[in-house]
Amino acid sequence: xxxxxxxxxxxxxxxxxxxxxxxxxxxxxxxxxxxxxxxxxxxxxxxxxxxxxxxxxxxxxxxxxxxxxxxxxxxxxxxxxxxxxxxxxxxxxxxxxxxxxxxxxxxxxxxxxxxxxxxxxxxxxxxxxxxxxxxxxxxxxxxxxxxxxxxxxxxxxxxxxxxxxxxxxxxxxxxxxx
Amino acid sequence: xxxxxxxxxxxxxxxxxxxxxxxxxxxxxxxxxxxxxxxxxxxxxxxxxxxxxxxxxxxxxxxxxxxxxxxxxxxxxxxxxxxxxxxxxxxxxxxxxxxxxxxxxxxxxxxxxxxxxxxxxxxxxxxxxxxxxxxxxxxxxxxxxxxxxxxxxxxxxxxxxxxxxxxxxxxxxxxxxxxxxxxxxxxx
Numbered sequence: 001x002x003x004x005x006x007x008x009x010x011x012x013x014x015x016x017x018x019x020x021x022x023x024x025x026x027x028x029x030x031x032x033x034x035x036x037x038x039x040x041x042x043x044x045x046x047x048x049x050x051x052x053x054x055x056x057x058x059x060x061x062x063x064x065x066x067x068x069x070x071x072x073x074x075x076x077x078x079x080x081x082x083x084x085x086x087x088x089x090x091x092x093x094x095x096x097x098x099x100x101x102x103x104x105x106x107x108x109x110x111x112x113x114x115x116x117x118x119x120x121x122x123x124x125x126x127x128x129x130x131x132x133x134x135x136x137x138x139x140x141x142x143x144x145x146x147x148x149x150x151x152x153x154x155x156x157x158x159x160x161x162x163x164x165x166x167x168x169x170x171x172x173x174x175x176x177x178x
Numbered sequence: 179x180x181x182x183x184x185x186x187x188x189x190x191x192x193x194x195x196x197x198x199x200x201x202x203x204x205x206x207x208x209x210x211x212x213x214x215x216x217x218x219x220x221x222x223x224x225x226x227x228x229x230x231x232x233x234x235x236x237x238x239x240x241x242x243x244x245x246x247x248x249x250x251x252x253x254x255x256x257x258x259x260x261x262x263x264x265x266x267x268x269x270x271x272x273x274x275x276x277x278x279x280x281x282x283x284x285x286x287x288x289x290x291x292x293x294x295x296x297x298x299x300x301x302x303x304x305x306x307x308x309x310x311x312x313x314x315x316x317x318x319x320x321x322x323x324x325x326x327x328x329x330x331x332x333x334x335x336x337x338x339x340x341x342x343x344x345x346x347x348x349x350x351x352x353x354x355x356x357x358x359x360x361x362x363x364x365x366x
Contacts, residue, residue, distance in 0.1 A: 010346040048302035
């Protein structure tokens with residue numbers, strides 16, 4: 001004979017008992033007013049809980065949310081475009097510097113080519129002129145202009161990078177891993 | 179028109195029809211709100227967290243593999259977000275407040291005269307939000323969202339037996355309260 005505890009009554013209510021156990025609970029309920037009272041109250045609670053109504057969110061919730069979704073998805077796109085434009089700008093700047101150096105070397109070497117030399121002979125000459133051209137570019141006013149442009153780019157990129165990191169961390173903290 | 183399944187809607191959103199996500203939002207917003215409202219006991223906070231949950235779910239939709247139901251996956255986000263909110267409010271979270279073994283005493287929430295006057299159903303509905311957070315979450319998921327014990331255990335990250343114990347304890351606590359009402363004596 002099983003002992004009719006609160007747990008057993010709950011299981012009886014949920015239909016989780018075996019046929020034999022159900023028989024025993026039924027007979028116990030018939031023989032005990034106190035048990036019957038407890039079970040009836042439990043059933044009353046069960047029926048009451050089954051009829052709970054859902055709370056309703058404020059009107060316009062979905063529209064507001066969908067607007068937010070659109071806004072949030074456009075912000076990272078803007079950031080991506082910004083980073084792409086910064087990278088492109090830096091690449092173009094490097095190409096310009098490289099092109100300028102090459103053209104400077106070619107112009108100086110073509111003026112000094114009087115007698116034919118082998119390719120290997122002209123290599124040290126070329127590298128020396130490349131260094132000279134770069135020195136010219138990165139000295140005085142040229143250096144300060146290039147430095148300023150790079151500083152601004154680095155600062156702005158740093159700010160956006162920091163923002164992206166913050167956003168990613170917040171997302172991870174809020175259970176994005178689920 | 180045929181009701182689209184959750185998976186069909188998710189597939190459509192993944193294909194780029196982001197406006198279809200509103201179907202999922204409309205399908206789950208009130209049920210999830212009911213759960214949050216009962217856990218956080220504050221409508222404003224509940225709505226704010228619900229909005230965050232839908233945004234998180236949208237952003238993580240590509241990670242949803244479909245091994246569990248979307249509802250279970252989504253309620254897990256909702257439940258965890260509610261717990262995070264509770265802990266960020268410096269309130270004692272459910273894990274600190276009550277363990278599965280603790281007895282829930284709801285009678286202290288009312289004076290005896292008040293209990294006697296209340297209608298049973300009204301008393302039950304009013305008392306759900308007075309239950310500790312995890313218990314009210316279980317009651318809402320089981321009765322309102324019609325989730326199975328297995329789904330609830332998955333959503334809450336608890337074992338099936340713990341969920342059962344907590345469900346039974348919630349019912350028993352409400353039953354003890356109901357037994358105090360005058361109306362019950364007339365019914366029983």
